[in-house]
Amino acid sequence: MGDRRIPVLREVHLDVEDGEFIAIMGSSGSGKSTLLNILGLLDDYDEGVYELDGVRMKGLSESRAAIYRNQFIGFVFQAFNLLPFKSAAENVELPLQYRGVGRRKRRRQAAEALDRVGLAERAGHLPAELSGGEKQRVAIARALIAGPRVLLADEPTGALDTATSDQIMALLGEANQAGVTLIMVTHEPDVAARAGRIIRIRDGRVFDDGRGVGTSATAGGGLAPGADRS
Amino acid sequence: MRILDRWREIVDVLARRKLRTALTALSVAWGIFMLVALLAAGNGLASGIEASFSRDATDSVWVNPGVMSKPFAGNPVGRPIFLDDADRELVPAAVPFAENLSATVQVGERTTRHGARQGSFTVVGCEPPYEFIERLDAQTGRFLNAADLAERRKVVVLGRKVAESLFAPGDDPRGADVTIGSAVFQVVGVVADESDDWSEQAIFMPLSTARLALGTGARIGSLSFTVGAVSVEDSEAAMQALIRLLAARKNFAPDDKRAVRIWNNRESSGRFQGLFAGIRLFVWIIGLGTILAGVVGVSNIMLISVAERTREIGVRKAIGAKPAAIVLMIVEEAVVITLVSGYLGLVAAVAAVTAAGRMMPKTEYFATPVVDLGVGLAATAVLVVAGTLAGLFPARRAARVNPIVALRTE
Numbered sequence: 252m253g254d255r256r257i258p259v260l261r262e263v264h265l266d267v268e269d270g271e272f273i274a275i276m277g278s279s280g281s282g283k284s285t286l287l288n289i290l291g292l293l294d295d296y297d298e299g300v301y302e303l304d305g306v307r308m309k310g311l312s313e314s315r316a317a318i319y320r321n322q323f324i325g326f327v328f329q330a331f332n333l334l335p336f337k338s339a340a341e342n343v344e345l346p347l348q349y350r351g352v353g354r355r356k357r358r359r360q361a362a363e364a365l366d367r368v369g370l371a372e373r374a375g376h377l378p379a380e381l382s383g384g385e386k387q388r389v390a391i392a393r394a395l396i397a398g399p400r401v402l403l404a405d406e407p408t409g410a411l412d413t414a415t416s417d418q419i420m421a422l423l424g425e426a427n428q429a430g431v432t433l434i435m436v437t438h439e440p441d442v443a444a445r446a447g448r449i450i451r452i453r454d455g456r457v458f459d460d461g462r463g464v465g466t467s468a469t470a471g472g473g474l475a476p477g478a479d480r481s
Numbered sequence: 482m483r484i485l486d487r488w489r490e491i492v493d494v495l496a497r498r499k500l501r502t503a504l505t506a507l508s509v510a511w512g513i514f515m516l517v518a519l520l521a522a523g524n525g526l527a528s529g530i531e532a533s534f535s536r537d538a539t540d541s542v543w544v545n546p547g548v549m550s551k552p553f554a555g556n557p558v559g560r561p562i563f564l565d566d567a568d569r570e571l572v573p574a575a576v577p578f579a580e581n582l583s584a585t586v587q588v589g590e591r592t593t594r595h596g597a598r599q600g601s602f603t604v605v606g607c608e609p610p611y612e613f614i615e616r617l618d619a620q621t622g623r624f625l626n627a628a629d630l631a632e633r634r635k636v637v638v639l640g641r642k643v644a645e646s647l648f649a650p651g652d653d654p655r656g657a658d659v660t661i662g663s664a665v666f667q668v669v670g671v672v673a674d675e676s677d678d679w680s681e682q683a684i685f686m687p688l689s690t691a692r693l694a695l696g697t698g699a700r701i702g703s704l705s706f707t708v709g710a711v712s713v714e715d716s717e718a719a720m721q722a723l724i725r726l727l728a729a730r731k732n733f734a735p736d737d738k739r740a741v742r743i744w745n746n747r748e749s750s751g752r753f754q755g756l757f758a759g760i761r762l763f764v765w766i767i768g769l770g771t772i773l774a775g776v777v778g779v780s781n782i783m784l785i786s787v788a789e790r791t792r793e794i795g796v797r798k799a800i801g802a803k804p805a806a807i808v809l810m811i812v813e814e815a816v817v818i819t820l821v822s823g824y825l826g827l828v829a830a831v832a833a834v835t836a837a838g839r840m841m842p843k844t845e846y847f848a849t850p851v852v853d854l855g856v857g858l859a860a861t862a863v864l865v866v867a868g869t870l871a872g873l874f875p876a877r878r879a880a881r882v883n884p885i886v887a888l889r890t891e
Contacts (some may be wrong), residue, residue: 293799293884313880321801332796332888336497350800393800476550 259285261453267434269400272427273461274446275436281390282455283436284405291324291403292316292432296412304400318363323347327395327423333378339365339375339389346397361410364392368422384415391422395431401425404435408442420445490810491817498786504593505782506814506822509775509867513826513860514833516768520856521834523535523764527757540711541614542579542720543744544572544727550739554732561742562731564701571730572706575723578715579706581610586702588691589611592658593684602643603683604661605693606702612672614705617629620644622670629669633689637666640681643671664694695820713751718747731889752762769863776867783875788884794879795887804880811879815872816865827857 259282267273277283288294289301291306301308303323311319320326333342343361352360365374368388378386387407394402404423408416420442427433437443448461495502546562564584572579588604611617612624620641628638639647639654650655655692656667666686692698708716720743725735733740787794794807 276569288885291799293888314805317798317801319797326799328888330888332792332799334793334796335492344799346800350808351801397801431774465569 253371258297258455259353263274263455263457263458264322265450265460267403267432270427271452272424272433272445272447273435274419274443275376275434275450275452276440276443277452281452287403287405287434287436288453289402290322291326299337299352305414317349321346322397323400325397327387327390327394327402327404329409330392331378331383331410333386333389333393335378336374338377338381339381339385342378343396344391345478346393347356350397361392363365364396365389367395368392382415383411383417386418387411387415390421391419391426395426399431401432401434406436406438407436408439409475415437416442486811487500487810491814492785495816495818497591498782501782501785502818505556505775505778506818506825508778509772509822509864510826512768512772512775513823513864514830515771516764516863517830517856518834519764519768520761521762522831523757524853525838526760528758530753536702539746539750540708540716541746542576542708542716544723545744546744547742548704548868549733549737551737553734553737556732560733562733563656564704564741565699567699568701568727568730569704571726572704573721575726576706576716576719576841577666578709578711578719579708581613582704582706583608583611584615584701584704585611586688586695586697586700588686588692589697591661591684593643595646595654596659598647598649599823600646602640603679604691605683605685605808606688607685608688611685611813614707615674615677617672617674617680619692620671620673621653622668623668624672625685629687630689633644633693634687635664635666635690636659636669636687637687637876638670638672638684639668640683641671641785642678642681643684644671653860669840675676708745708747711747713748714888715744716747716810727885752835756773772863773865774821778816779818779868779871780874783811785874787811787879789873790879791882793888794882795884798882798884799888807880807882808873811876812869812872816868819864819871820861821869823860823867827860 263286269444275283275286285294289296292303292311296309298438302401307329308316308319324433328333333339334345340358340361341426344357347357358443362371362374365371368391370385370388370392373381373385373389373419378389381389387410402423407423408419416439423433424445433446435442435446443449449459450461451459452458484664535758545563546564549556549558549560549562552558560812563564566584569582569584572582584607586606588606588626588782590601591604592599592601593604608630609625612619624638625636627633631885639659644654648657654671657668658665659668660666661684672680672685692700708719726742728737728742731740732865794802797807831874850856
């Protein structure tokens with residue numbers, strides 16, 4: 252590894268509109284997850300400008316970033332990332348807890364959120380007692396409970412079978428219908444196909460921003476968009 | 482987060498690591514146990530020795546004539562020194578703050594009878610202020626007074642145990658006659674001295690009466706007085722001055738330690754108090770050292786815990802936990818471990834000390850060990866501070882966890 256710094260992302264220019272459903276595609280190592288992490292304020296970047304809702308995010312203090320992550324952004328991960336020693340309901344409650352919402356109110360909201368993803372009767376179960384699809388539904392309920400403007404999903408169906416994937420994508424689609432901006436990293440074309448816009452990344456560069464503008468300029472090398480396979 | 486939430490999370494986390502938490506808790510508990518038990522033992526020792534001092538007034542001074550141990554001005558080694566009434570004036574001259582000056586003479590062991598009952602008791606000739614020097618409490622009647630002395634009355638005051646052996650229970654000794662040797666004396670009072678068995682088994686009579694009986698004239702067995710609340714240094718300086726005056730008058734070397742001996746309770750108790758302060762300091766150092774070892778243990782398991790929970794911490798951060806919330810989470814866990822285990826140690830120590838106090842025979846120099854509220858409060862403060870320190874370092878490491886790295890770890 253050493254100290255050599257390798258740029259992961261270069262010359263990324265993206266505009267995302269409120270309420271969009273975007274799929275980011277690219278082979279592994281292309282930088283798509285890094286892009287998502289930067290968008291989610293989990294990762295830092297060396298140069299450039301990232302504005303969220305008109306506010307520059309560079310140099311944000313950890314505490315301010317935490318507030319954004321808590322109130323503005325929801326995360327759904329491939330590996331679910333539920334806390335294993337907490338019940339489904341307790342996992343869903345967590346963002347509200349960090350917002351200082353009282354216990355009774357949290358309980359009620361968590362129950363409602365679990366009900367919306369069809370897991371009302373599984374509220375008291377630990378993650379280990381849930382199937383992969385159920386875990387991801389809990390994670391989605393957790394991501395949505397605080398009413399985020401943006402939902403960031405990193406390979407949300409990557410660990411799931413096709414039928415379950417469809418359920419998960421349906422839930423994410425519903426959230427998007429309700430007005431949440433959805434940005435999803437995936438390498439599955441049929442999953443990406445549900446998105447309103449597909450952004451393709453290769454070697455750290457956006458070579459198709461899904462708007463058909465300037466695509467060939469960054470693509471270079473005569474690669475067709477369809478060549479991106481993972 | 483509300484307090485209840487925090488508490489539940491902490492209990493959750495600790496319960497997941499029962500053995501490790503228990504072992505660490507044990508080290509902290511042991512530290513507190515040691516500190517409290519040692520402090521209690523130290524207190525017991527201190528109060529035991531202090532009690533042995535308080536058999537007499539803690540500011541009392543005794544001047545006892547002795548024998549010369551150095552030749553001086555033509556006087557040989559072994560020459561006895563005697564005090565007499567004329568020497569009384571030296572006391573106020575050298576010790577301006579002296580009070581309750583009283584001369585005594587030892588009459589010696591005398592067979593004493595009352596009716597059919599009899600016993601052999603120490604008889605002392607003394608003056609009224611002696612009551613304050615020996616710290617005698619009149620149980621019935623009174624102590625000797627100026628009139629007894631002036632009129633050389635044949636009256637005595639009995640120590641409590643003397644009265645008990647010469648008089649039947651319920652029989653009032655006041656006004657009764659007792660026969661000492663072959664002379665008859667009237668009892669005017671009975672005195673008690675809880676801390677000193679000697680004075681409970683003694684018979685006190687006026688100095689003038691004792692001299693008459695012994696035929697010793699103006700001679701004095703010993704001089705005693707109290708010095709009040711002067712500093713140890715002032716009292717010592719005054720005693721040196723008194724020795725010099727006595728040496729000049731009696732012709733012995735001023736640095737002769739045996740010609741006249743002065744027992745200065747003020748100085749002795751001051752010296753012992755310094756010793757106790759030293760013992761307490763020592764105990765605190767040992768106790769705090771043990772607690773420190775426990776705290777390092779707590780800090781260590783918190784570090785391991787943070788490493789193990791990297792992913793959890795990453796998830797919490799991704800969900801919106803501020804760094805302060807993460808720091809607080811870890812510090813609170815550390816404080817809870819130290820506080821709970823510390824209190825277990827404290828309770829165990831109090832129980833052990835109480836049990837030891839019940840079972841241990843009371844010896845002269847070791848009174849019942851005591852845990853006072855101050856020790857408990859100090860221990861609590863130490864625990865909270867220690868727990869915070871133990872948690873702070875791991876907590877700061879936790880707060881620096883990079884959420885992405887954390888989410889990647891499997």
